[in-house]
Amino acid sequence: MRLRRAVFAICGVLFWVAPALSAVRVGDKAPDFRLKGLDNRDYALSDFRGKVVFLNFLGYSCKYCIQDGPAVEKNIHQLFREQGEVQVLGVDVWDGPPSDVQRYFVDLTRTSYPVLLKGSHVGGQYGVDLDTYLVVDQDGTVRYMAHGSTIGRFNDAAFANVIRSLLQREPTNTPPRIVFPVPNQRAVGTQPIVLDLTGFGADSTDSSFNLKWQAEEFDPALVSVSGQEDGRVLTFTPAPGAVGRDIPVRLVLSDSKGATAEQGVTLRWTPAPVLSTSAEQLDFGSVLVGAARELRLTVSNTAASGGLDLQVRLTVSDPRFVLSDTSVTVPAGGRRDIAVIYRPSSSEVAAHDLMMWTNDPARGALRVSLTGAGILAQGSGVAQSASDFDGDGVVGLDDFFLFAAAFGGRDLRFDLDKSGAVDFNDFFLFAADFGSAPRGRM
Incomplete structure (x- = not known):
């Protein structure tokens, strides 16, 4: 029995390691396959030659696949279905029973494109695991592939741009041109701006995936850029003096033969909200039972002029402490007073925390200590x-x-x-x- 388990374990390891050694890469021909779908029809990749095919390798109950599912349905399948030139296919690499695939994936994500069953061997052919997405062009060549939420966020916009590029390919003797204008970019505080340019730019003398982007004509004293070597994903990091200013950058698209196209974009970092409070402890002292005492907590946004509004949500679960507001918005340079009322119900010593949740990137949560004591009035009949x-x-x-x-x-x-x-x-x-x-x- 132990030997059999060991053999099964080794086979399982070989199943996942072997595909990694022969994984399909961008530029390779996509291996053909034939699988039966949930609708009991047979589907082969080669049936869709001449169309762009989006392959969704999924596990029928994988939480990341289910998380990404609505975006695939809405922003890929529904977006391109009317054109009739794009086919979306789901491949269950977990080999789940049809009823479970229907229940746990199709129904939960409201998927309407074909989902193919028993696809673990296809995952092996491609050298991929679940939550992996591929775009195959009209000639059967893999043009783009990426993971989804298992390593980040499913970038549906990048995939849509890739598909548009393939649908609008032009003869290979034309120079590159920017089909989808790169929008101006915004960020908060000193967070880097990550500009994923995969799929921007049309087919030219090279495949659109051999085109390269470079950032030029920007002030290096205000911003630095990385990713220039690859030319696909550019990351812009601001210097302190860049916050609150418009910074122009020229993006240059080039192919391997030296043809170029250009577009200007503007980068802007808006000052982040900065939380400041008048106190981190409120002591109400002694308060007669049946009476109440009110103290004021001042919340300020000390962000620079033009900065984002400070959003504050306040919670206190002790009913003896009551807040005048549970949610406030404070503009840059402004402040708000919040009344905190202590009303003891008996002779007691009260201690509780007021929690503040904010969009200040440096102080997302703040705890304010609340203390007080309830005392009985003299002459109440109690010695x-x-x-x-x-x-x-x-x-x-x-x-x-x-x-x-x-x-x-x-x-x-x-x-x-x-x-x-x-x-x-x-x-x-x-x-x-x-x-x-x-x-x-x-």
């Missing part, structure tokens, strides 16, 4: 003393626990000898009162 911290008329275990929690601190309610600290002298005084309804040291 109180300085040792009767909970006000029930008896110095008991509840009072001891309150005292123990305050021991070593400077809470004046527990400083029985008025020395300025809660120490052993206060403990001896408390011990003398313990177990009785004392006359008090008020």
Whole structure:
């Protein structure tokens, strides 16, 4: 039995390692295959020669495949289906039962393109695992491939641009031209701008995948760029002086024969919101039971002029503390006051946290400590003393626990000898009162 398990384990490893050694790459001919679909029809890749084919290698219950599924359906299949020149095919490489593929993938993602069954061997042919996407051109050549959410976000825009390029290919003797204008780019704070130019640019003397982009005519004192060697994905990183300014950049598209096309874009980094608060602790002191005390918390956005609004969401789960606002928007340079009200329901010591969630990239969450004490009014019919911290008329275990929690601190309610600290002298005084309804040291 152990030997059999070991053989199966080795076979499993070889199944996934072997494809990696012969993985299909961009520029290779896509291996043909024939599989049966959920609709019980037979599908072969070669049936769609002359069309652009988008292949979605999926696992029928893979969370990443299900996460990407609606984007594939809407932004690839639905976007190009009316043209009749693009075919989307799903290939289940987990070999799931048809009912499970229908239930866990097709129904959940509302997929309407053909999903093919028992495709693990096709994944082996291509050397790919689940959550992998390929674009095959009209001649059966792999022109683009990428992973989806397993390593990032499914870039449906890049795939759509690739497909458009293939649908609008021009004769190979024409110079490159920019078919899809690259939009101006925006970012917040000092976050890099990543410009994925895969698929921008038309077929020319080279395949559109051999075209190369370069960034030129920008101020190197304000921005640096990486990715120039590959010429597909350019990453722009701002210097501190770039934030809040429009920075022009010229993008140059070239092929291997030296033909070029150009387009200008503008980069802009908007100042990020910056959270500042008037306090990180609010102490309400002693408040009569049945009464209330209000304190103000000021929230400021110290971002530079022209910066983004600060969005703040506030939560406190203790019903004794009430907020005047649970969501505020603060413009750059502005501030908002939030009322925090403490209303004790009994003689008590209250401590809770007010949580603030913000879009400040440096302080996404902030905790504000809320403390207070409820006390009974004199003449309420309950014999109180300085040792009767909970006000029930008896110095008991509840009072001891309150005292123990305050021991070593400077809470004046527990400083029985008025020395300025809660120490052993206060403990001896408390011990003398313990177990009785004392006359008090008020």
